[in-house]
Amino acid sequence: MLKHKYRKIKRTKNCKLQDYQLFVIVFAVTIWVTVLIFFISKTVTEASSLLVYSVSANIITFLILLYTLSRREEVSTFSIPVMSNDAGRLAKKLKRLFNDKQITDVLKLSNTTRYGDEMPEIEVWLDNGLLEGYIAIENIANWERADREKFEQRVSGILAGKYQRFAVINSELTAGDSFILFYFEDTLTSKRLLVKDNLDSLQPFLSDDSHTIQLSKDLMWHSDITPMLSIIARTRAGKSVLAGRYMARLMLLQGWFVEYNSSKYDRYVKEFNGESDPIQIVERAEYWCSVMDNRLAKINEAGKEKYTEMDNMPDIGLFFDELGNLNASLESLDKVNRSIKITLRWTTAINRLSATGGSAGIHIIAISQFATKEGFLPSLARVNCSDAVIMLGGAADSADERKYLMSGFADMPKKSYGxxxxxxxxxxxGKKWEVPHFFETPFFDDN
Structure with missing residues (x-):
């Protein structure tokens, strides 16, 4: 909901008075002139005559003053959600950081007019946990011409010092382009899940919604909304621990069926009944296509739209690891025996699964060291698996890697990831995860 009030204008050197300010002065002068006339008049008749003219002038000036007051610019202000007392107090402190000097000199989000600098309205909101929120600054300057990344850095700079734990992670214009929202969060408090190495280690992270997989304290993967997930990471960056040790085991506890396939035989292939032979991996993908078709047929017969509306149709998590090795192996097989066309079979199967599997409850977790076509999935499958992406280590810091799966976010500041x-x-x-955001995989405490 929007409410209205008059715009604040900060006076500058050589600025002119606004119309209502001018007539405030004129009205005050006419009042004093009226008082002087009363005291310096020699006769009652002369005083009465002059007072009539003076009162008339006062009335006219007052009416003009009311008119000019009503003509002042009204601005739309941003109504924020209700906050707790602690959040409200902290929001007020953060709002005071954005004084006139910061707005005009640092952010340059004011407008210069002949009357002075027009100042935008500012509101601050924090969640009750005091971990994240946003700063709403009225868009009265040329935001469309601004360098978005620099603005986010400048706002973060204003928060530095006493509130340096907060940093801007994203920004956007509200509907109607009336306000700029700078989303910030506590970046010094780790959101990483700490997992104890025991039989019940994953119990605290089980979700009441079986379709939802918790990845960190502030990140939940809703597989019924975004059915496919991609994980890109170099060797020893933590992808296998995230996929096999954490996600696959958590899925089992939440009632999923899990299969882990990898062209490099490892412990998770054995643990989750997968395949490591390239041809057998392709055959498993084709098998799951048939399962998908049967599931879709049952859903259609029941008059439903998705598997979530069906009874006894659990989620299926299909892990395909070391896709770069798989692609290279399949190409070699095709060269040795051109009649097999195993690469075409793989492309057809994985494209079908990634395109339609979500409606049948089949979720692909595609894992590789590189996001390129040669090192990852075929083009269509890559697009279908690009709505949920995790990139770890050097892959996350590579613009060439991000352009394949995080289109539009290749140009980001360099950062070293552990x-x-x-x-x-x-x-x-959630809103903040619609753009690339810092993420830490669950940490297993083996002590």
């Missing part, structure tokens, strides 16, 4: 650290962009998981 083991298990990187970027995540998962649609359907």
């Amino acid at each position: 083991k298990g650290q990187g970027l995540a962009r998962i649609l359907g998981s």
Whole structure:
């Protein structure tokens, strides 16, 4: 809901008075002139005559003053959600950081007029946990011409110091382009899940919604909304721990069926009944296409639209790891025996699964060291698996890698990521995850 009030204008050197300010002065002068006339008049008749003219002038000036007051520019202000007392107090402190000097000199989000600098309205909101929120600044300057990234850095700079734990992570214009929202969060408090190494280690992270997989304290992957997930990370960056040790086991606890296929035989292939032979991996993909068709037929017969509306149709998590090795192996097989066309079979199967599997409850978790066509999925499958992406280590810091799966976010500041650290962009998981955001994989405490 929007409410209205008059715009604040900060006076500058050589600025002119606004119309209502001018007539405030004129009205005050006419009042004093009236008082002087009363005292300096020699006779009652002369005083009465002059007072009639003076009162008339006062009335006219007052009416003009009311008119000019009503003509002042009204501005739309941003109504924020209700906050707790602690959040409200902190929001007021943050709002005071954005004084006139910061707005005009640092952010340059004011307008210069002959009457002075027009100042935008500012509101601040924080969640009750005091971990994230947004700063709403009225868009009265040329935001469309601004360097968005620099503006976010400048706002973060204003928060530095006492509130340096907060940093701007994203910004956008509101509907109607009336306000700029700078989303910020506590970047010094880790959101990483700490997992104890015991039989019940994953119990605290189980979700009441079986379709939802918790990835960190502030990130939930809703597989019924975004059915496919891509994980890109170099060797020893933490992708296998995230996929096999954490996600696959958590899925089992939440009632999923899990299969882990990898062209490099490892412990998770054995643990989750997968395949490592390239031809057998392709055959498993084709098998799951038939399962998908049967499921879709049952859903159609029941008059439903998705598997979530069906009874006894659990989610299926299909892990395909080391896709770069798989692609290279399939190409070699095709060269040796051109009649097999195993690469075409793989492309057909994985494209079908990625395009339609979500409606049948089949979720592909595609894992590779590189996001390129040669090192990852075929083009169509890559597009279908690009709405939920996790990139760890050097892959997250590579613009060439991000352009394949995080289109539009190739140009980002350089950053060094440690083991298990990187970027995540998962649609359907909240506003901040619609853009690449810092992410840490669950940490297993083996002590």
